[in-house]
Amino acid sequence: MIAAHYGCSDVFDNLIISLCKFTTLTSESVENLPTVFGSNTKAQTAAKTVFDLAHRHGNILREGWKNIMESMLQLFRAQLLPKVMVEMEDFVEPNGKISLQREEMPSNR
Numbered sequence: 001m002i003a004a005h006y007g008c009s010d011v012f013d014n015l016i017i018s019l020c021k022f023t024t025l026t027s028e029s030v031e032n033l034p035t036v037f038g039s040n041t042k043a044q045t046a047a048k049t050v051f052d053l054a055h056r057h058g059n060i061l062r063e064g065w066k067n068i069m070e071s072m073l074q075l076f077r078a079q080l081l082p083k084v085m086v087e088m089e090d091f092v093e094p095n096g097k098i099s100l101q102r103e104e105m106p107s108n109r
Contacts, residue, residue: 008060016050023050086099
């Protein structure tokens with residue numbers, strides 16, 4: 001909060017980068033991520049803190065955005081993001097929304 005108040009972006013970036021390491025989102029493979037992240041309350045708390053700080057003080061962040069986006073990509077690949085974050089409006093679809101995640105098609109073997 002002190003770094004954010006005084007606009008110390010380098011200190012704030014280092015804080016975000018350190019917290020992103022505690023989330024274990026970038027160090028785990030996509031296959032193991034749901035079980036490892038889901039069973040680690042410290043990692044979940046670190047992720048919640050990172051995203052909360054980015055939401056409140058995103059204008060101060062510089063290099064920290066890279067780590068936040070890498071974490072978001074890992075959550076996207078592991079299909080752990082909420083539905084509202086992976087859907088967007090589409091005027092062609094009857095329901096008015098389209099998913100950004102690929103659906104696996106069953107193979108015809």
